[in-house]
Amino acid sequence: MTTTTETRAGFSPRVALQKVGTSLSNMVMPNIPALIAWGILTAFFIPDGWTPNEPLATAVGPMIHYLLPLLIANTGGRMIYEARGAVVGVIATMGVIAGSDWLIDQENAAALATWIADGHAAEDFAELGKVHMFIGAMIMAPLAAWVMKKLDRLWQDHIPAGFEMLVNMFSAGIFGFIALVAGFFGLAPIVNGLMSALSAGVGALVDAHLLPLVSILIEPAKIFFLNNAINHGVLTPLGLTEASQNGKSVLFLLEANPGPGVGILLAYTIFGRGAARASAPGAAIIQFFGGIHEIYFPYVLMKPILILAAIGGGMAGVAVNVAFGTGLIAPASPGSIFAIFGVAARDSYLGIALAVLAAAAVSFTLSALLLRIGKQDDGDIAAATAKMEQMKGKKSSVAGALTGAGAGASGIAVSGHTGPISRIVFACDAGMGSSAMGATVLRKKVRAAGFADVEVTNKAISSLSDEWDVVVTQKELADRAHERTASAVHVAVDQFMNSPRYDEVVELVKARNSGDAPEADAAPAAPAAAAPAAEAGPEIMPLSSIVIAGTARDAASAIDEAGGLLVAAGAVDEGYVAAMHQREATVSTFMGNGLAIPHGTGEAKASISRSGMSLIRYPSPIDWNGNEVRFVVGIAGVGNEHLDLLQKVAMIFSDPAQVQRLEDAGTAEEIRAIFDED
Template identity: 55%
Template sequence: MSAASPPEKKSGLRVRVQKLGTGLSNMVMPNIGAFIAWGLLTALFIEAGWLTGIFDSLKDPDGWVAEIGGWGAYEDGGVVAPMITYLLPIIIAYTGGRMVHGNRGAVVGAIATMGVIAGADVPMFLGAMIMGPLGGWLMKHLDGLWEGKIRPGFEMLVDNFSAGILGLLLAILGFFGVGPIVEAFTRAAGNAVDFLVEANLLPFTSIFIEPAKVLFLNNAINHGVLTPLGTAEAVETGKSILFLLETNPGPGLGILLAFSFFGKGFAKATAPGAAIIQVFGGIHEIYFPYVLAKPKLILAAILGGMTGVFINVIFATGLRAPAAPGSIIAIYAQTPGDSFLGVTLAVLGATTVSFLVSAVLLKADRNKDDTDLAAATASMESMKGKKSSVASALAGPEHQGAIHDIVFACDAGMGSSAMGASVLRKKIKQAGHQDVTVVNQAISNLTDTHDLVVTHEDLTDRARQSTPSAIHVSVDDFMSSPRYDEIVEMLGRTNVEASDQPDADTGHGPRHAAGTATAGAAVAAAAGTAVQQSASEVSQADADTGGNVLALESIVLHGSATTAAEAITEAGQLLVTAGAVDPSYVDAMHDREKSVSTFMGNGLAIPHGTNDAKVSIRRTGISFVRYDQPVDWNGKQAEFVVGIAGAGKDHLALLNQIAQVFLDADQVARLRAADSPEEVSHTLLVVDR
């Protein structure tokens, strides 16, 4: 939908940088073991290495000790220099080429990288990250040119020579073009880093690095810039502070410790375990949801990061090689002997400052509700572009057994929840989960008897207070939220797993056995809200209310409103004119919109009153307004506005039918093209779906 375009444009640059960072990370991370091996060899055998001093102290009349001590040195005959010069760039390029076009792309990318290695005097990590994927991409397109056109028996000849010739050309390009350019960039960037260090400005890089980590832009910074520059510096000086700019676990540790002492609810309970994962496991993304849930805590991360960098600058510390993952164990493994004190103080200092700032911010937080880590984790995974294996533990307590009772809750339990429940119910039934019920209720009527609760993201905290033991799912688009598909996927997993371990007496899973009575009672009590009527039941519901739930006089084909507020008034006045509500109900519709948006998605908005406004409803009524120019509804485009006033439960079947209409592109097109109220009424009420 065009309504989603503005947010996508705003986040387009971030998404592209994330994709770039992911690509760089995918080239580097599989080869981290080689970096670790190189770092350990460096620690053991460079001039100031641990074993070199031992060998030098031994008397060696026959030369065998000197020979052992020198095999790992940087100078000729050693293994450290060839590893950093040839092995690491080539395996990075090989991995990048294989990502694009399998083994053929990998081979061409490795050949091309030899050109940039020979054409420059600095480690060619950046060159490898360019030439590897480029070689794979060109090989892929060349293969596509003659795919299916080679005579039988000549395939191997063409494949081998095409790869060899392309590799040759790219190696020449790398030697004379890419290599010198990357070398110049590397030296310029190194000079910039030296300037920042000399001017005592390096700590200020945390202003960019710490927010970038939470937004998953760190891979582009770390693997695209810091690792190549840090490696080049480590070759010359034996260590680099650049390896510590992003990997210091202190900022995240301080935030998690603050939640452990001053957090609330589930966030406080999970923070200690998250801290262990972050510090020792090195998975920093475990603390990102805590920051996303309380965005002001990014200040603590920044100040903590700046403190750590400042201490590292004072003590002139650094690491021999990248520490990946950012575990304190990996950091110490790459720390030279003269940097242990500085690195330790940097981690402790960053942790302390981050903890103190986070503690103040959490204590001063006026929001007394539990931190919604589930929504924050979902937001983080959305930015990451995939599920987070470690952060999934923050999504809420693990649900035990099958899920049979789902409730969609909104403020009034009237319009939004009915529409959302209808869409979700259809998806669940289509997936074959016939034993799962989906009802809609007002949040004020929720009891802690449901397996799963779905709410608008602005209402999740309220719903969680009434149903703390349920799984909570937050949505922001009632008609086409991707979270519905995640719920269906969850049912396929949990219900099957629960059915594998039935109770010996009841035959049901443990959660279902324990909750059948309460859940069944809740479903029975809310049976009228299940909204499972067919098209014939819709017609019957209309007849029961005098045939005017959606009167023809309440259908407007060319609305006059130009803003969301005007559209709410227009739809509400139609309800007043039809005698369905008192004039005060229109004010309640505006109040409802101020708390939570009634935009459903797919161009539909369904404004309705608050739960308290039901006293202003005389009878059930629905109005329909179509706009030639879509109305801006808080950044989303509403082409159809359906005003709702539900006195009882008789309007729910109609809402179910309307939801099915707006899930069908052909039916929406019919509404858009309708030239009479009768045609609109026929499309909404009569067509069987």
């Protein structure tokens, strides 16, 4: 458990290892389908496969050696710096792969020369196999993407207008080349040595018949959510190397065996008490067939001595697998009995079944004994689940099956991330207008509270992944956001400019990050400065796109009016205006403080020629789905070109005094002058 001192100091070895494991898992898990595809190819078409096929078997080597590590590199780089990070991450990882191959070739050449000098025949020489760079990809790709991100920030404000694409392309290409060379000569030797050491260690355990002892490490690590670092950082790379040579690997079964957890849950079903006993049968079904192992962790935490039962069951399962020479052809994820048998080697079905039964029988016997001999309360499964989630650092996606978690009265869902908050995303349908303005307002409040290190950004819901601590979105879109970010705290708002939910988010950040908060008298960091509107304005929102007396009398007509200005400016075609109406029919673009910002759907980007904005002021408020609107800002964005001006819109309309200035302005030039101010 993390101590109070560790939390206040900002460091906990357990939490740090959890974060490393989570990062490794986030790189590997999205690419499991590719690993399964490779496993199927191996199972059927290699010489020892079900249906040997020499032409198709030629794809086995390139997939394991190039495709799979580069897919992981792509994912790892994208996690850090989206598409740009993915590209430089793949380039850098290619350097590590080539460097490793070059080193192996040098070692084979030297060893062959010695072999022949000793009088042996060259054809009898056994070459060293290639090292598959999964660990190299998981190190090099995120590192290269992170450096690229930092470099871009150094010069992004100094690029002359019109040279952005040139600088962005060449800077990524040049740095990618440098990272490739660094990986070739720097990281490749380190990873080769590390893989050799790890392989030798596993080989020594197998030769000494001690492999079951790894359960002493793996089973407790699962309970404390440290298994991802072991599984994806060590077992998966070693297992894939072994599977590429032998067609299967027992290492994939060390952590995935569902037997230990099922045995514990069955013991609770028979010998447990209260809520724990009542919920255990359902949890066993979820764990065994669904593969969600974490659902049995709270049952162990209610009586920690049951870790011994998990260890005993794990050791029994490994022992049987070793005795029968079983293995999987690819990682089984999730650890469901269906997934395990789906990637089992053709000679391993019986052995795996016996291993699962043995693990379940041993853990059941030990759990039953331990439950009977010690004091057992009524089974506070809710408290144990909360304890588990505290260790995990976020809410469990299956905790509701045990505790029935719901939403809090404040409007912030109590299900979600439970640790310190460092990343907040504001999501909307297109990720272009509503979310950008909402993120600006919320960012200002978070910065004003003294949390300059908390990231607040905006994205389209379609681009979300389950990596955010807090997700804020419009209430109509909450379900879609939850599907993509199930482990986050979710906040639904009715309007974007002055929602009371923002203050609740700030209070949540204060409560969660109190140990990391700056001194009370520290000056809060200023929001990121917007680019001068004098540069972006004439292109994005020219004077011809500002109307001080709109003629529309309802929301639909106002959308036509705002969209017509974008068409007249050459920013969009007529199809974009229709998409603006489609967007409004799905989710209201009313922002609050008398502002609406209609814009197209995410699918309408093909109708945008360049970024553009229009602004219309209405003499009398018009009805916007039951809300009064005086200002309508139409938006069409390409990339992030329009975001600086949009942030300015958000800052102005969050200040009643500035809104009054806009209402009092007599000309389009006066309105533009307000946006041009620093």
